[in-house]
Amino acid sequence: MAEVNNWQLGRKMWYPYEEKHPEWQFAFVFNINRCIACQTCTMACKSTWTFSKGQEFMWWNNVETKPYGGYPQFWDQKGMHLLDKANPGRQAWNSSGDGFYGTYKGTTIFEAPTAKQRERGQIAVGYVPTDKEWRFPNIYEDTAAGDTSMDLYTDHGKKGNYNWTKGEELPEHTGRWFHYLQRLCNHCTYPGCLGACPRKAIYKRQQDGIVLIDQNRCRGYRKCVEQCPFKKPMYRSTTRISEKCIACYPRVEGKDPISGGHPMETRCMAACVGQIRMQGLVKIDENGEWKKDRYSPLYYLIKVAKIALPLYPQFGTEPNGYYIPSRVAPRDYSKQMFGPGTDHAVDLYLAPDRETLAVLNLFRKTQKIIFKYAIQEGPKVWETQINGKHFTMYNDTVIGYGKNGEEIVRTTIEEPIHIRPEKHITSI
Ligand code: SF4
Ligand code: SF4
Ligand code: SF4
Ligand code: F3S
Numbered sequence: 001m002a003e004v005n006n007w008q009l010g011r012k013m014w015y016p017y018e019e020k021h022p023e024w025q026f027a028f029v030f031n032i033n034r035c036i037a038c039q040t041c042t043m044a045c046k047s048t049w050t051f052s053k054g055q056e057f058m059w060w061n062n063v064e065t066k067p068y069g070g071y072p073q074f075w076d077q078k079g080m081h082l083l084d085k086a087n088p089g090r091q092a093w094n095s096s097g098d099g100f101y102g103t104y105k106g107t108t109i110f111e112a113p114t115a116k117q118r119e120r121g122q123i124a125v126g127y128v129p130t131d132k133e134w135r136f137p138n139i140y141e142d143t144a145a146g147d148t149s150m151d152l153y154t155d156h157g158k159k160g161n162y163n164w165t166k167g168e169e170l171p172e173h174t175g176r177w178f179h180y181l182q183r184l185c186n187h188c189t190y191p192g193c194l195g196a197c198p199r200k201a202i203y204k205r206q207q208d209g210i211v212l213i214d215q216n217r218c219r220g221y222r223k224c225v226e227q228c229p230f231k232k233p234m235y236r237s238t239t240r241i242s243e244k245c246i247a248c249y250p251r252v253e254g255k256d257p258i259s260g261g262h263p264m265e266t267r268c269m270a271a272c273v274g275q276i277r278m279q280g281l282v283k284i285d286e287n288g289e290w291k292k293d294r295y296s297p298l299y300y301l302i303k304v305a306k307i308a309l310p311l312y313p314q315f316g317t318e319p320n321g322y323y324i325p326s327r328v329a330p331r332d333y334s335k336q337m338f339g340p341g342t343d344h345a346v347d348l349y350l351a352p353d354r355e356t357l358a359v360l361n362l363f364r365k366t367q368k369i370i371f372k373y374a375i376q377e378g379p380k381v382w383e384t385q386i387n388g389k390h391f392t393m394y395n396d397t398v399i400g401y402g403k404n405g406e407e408i409v410r411t412t413i414e415e416p417i418h419i420r421p422e423k424h425i426t427s428i
Helices: 040-049 075-086 115-119 192-196 223-227 297-304 331-338 342-350 354-360
Strands: 002-006 011-015 024-031 062-066 149-154 157-163 179-183 202-204 211-213 234-236 241-243 277-283 321-324 372-376 380-386 389-394 397-401 407-412
Touching: 024 297, 040 062, 075 149, 149 331, 192 202, 192 211, 192 223, 211 241, 277 297, 297 321, 297 354, 297 372, 331 342, 354 372, 354 389
Parallel strands: 024 321
Antiparallel strands: 002 011, 024 277, 062 179, 149 157, 202 211, 234 241, 372 397, 380 389, 397 407
8 A cells, every 4th residue: 555656647646556667668649630430450459369259349449439439338437427426526637736737636546435445455446337338349430529418527627517519510510529539558557457456467567567467367356347447458258357458568579570679569559540659668767757758759749748648647547548639629528538738739739849740740650669759850841820820841851760779760741742654654
């Protein structure tokens, strides 16, 4: 039983184990705005890891449509209701607090159990989804927000029964919105699943922070399913034990036959058609802080530009999945999901500065993990005003480097134009 430091919340919190941090941490950034919900990522994972008997409803990677879709259905609303039950109406942030995004004044899943629940060994609040909730991985696909009311928990606390009443009919779309949410295990710093397992069958790897279920120790107690707020451990009825995303660890270790020993991004990342995903490893110090690494693309996007934000940080697990929020969703809705950093992140995404635009152009240019980047300045090619902000585009060259400092990718902001030669004019 310990007080641990959660930098995303800007404060200490209760967790069942003492702090112990890995040397590197598996982390990723998803750009919500670019996703086309093609589900290539979902199928890349499924065809690699979960195609066997008993895994029919097991989708370690899924892409759902917000605000109504979810796999399992209602996972996030149900999680927030549990926090609200423990501490009614007070899940709010002090944005001017000392923390990185301010200070979270509400209750985390680890702080919410009652004394009686704690006596019975309950580490965090949670619930086990019903079979029906697991059966529809893509329910409400492409359903825009309309008049249905839902509870909203913003950075100022609870706003009950929120209605998006400005829905409009075709051909106008201005009042309607939805966005896709791409999800996998967040390989959290303080995993709810790991804390909850009475068998101590879940562990976090020292070399890369990847969270795994030991298939030999697991006895199918499903406390991990109950107390992961993201609902990413999944029970398999044919083996009676639970399974979860393994972060494609052979690829991250550089053991994939095509990697030549270099750490590779996972299957779901590498397959992304919309080029929305970048995954990497970030350096962690003994206190759990990110070591300063100014030219690591993930460090830059998350810690310097602050354009990518953690998913539901208020749950308290310190998730290592970060998102560039939707530019079309109402800000209150995005703040519920990503906290008080939302306004800055969306505004920056709408009119990115020169360095941010360059780093965003590294997404999906290689399957290898990029550890560092450098920018070679190019000529100015365009300027305009976006939402009253001046935006200038330069055709810079961005270079990505691998673990040992070797160049692994080079790209320009403007896509190169290839003119088809006369003799191939009718061929492809
Ligand atoms: Fe565990 Fe859930 Fe966090 Fe993954 S997302 S590490 S399953 S608590
Ligand atoms: Fe599946 Fe690998 Fe992606 Fe995890 S990281 S969801 S195991 S493809
Ligand atoms: Fe979205 Fe990429 Fe997955 Fe397609 S492959 S659904 S674009 S995250
Ligand atoms: Fe533990 Fe979850 Fe297995 S709680 S025993 S890892 S099902």
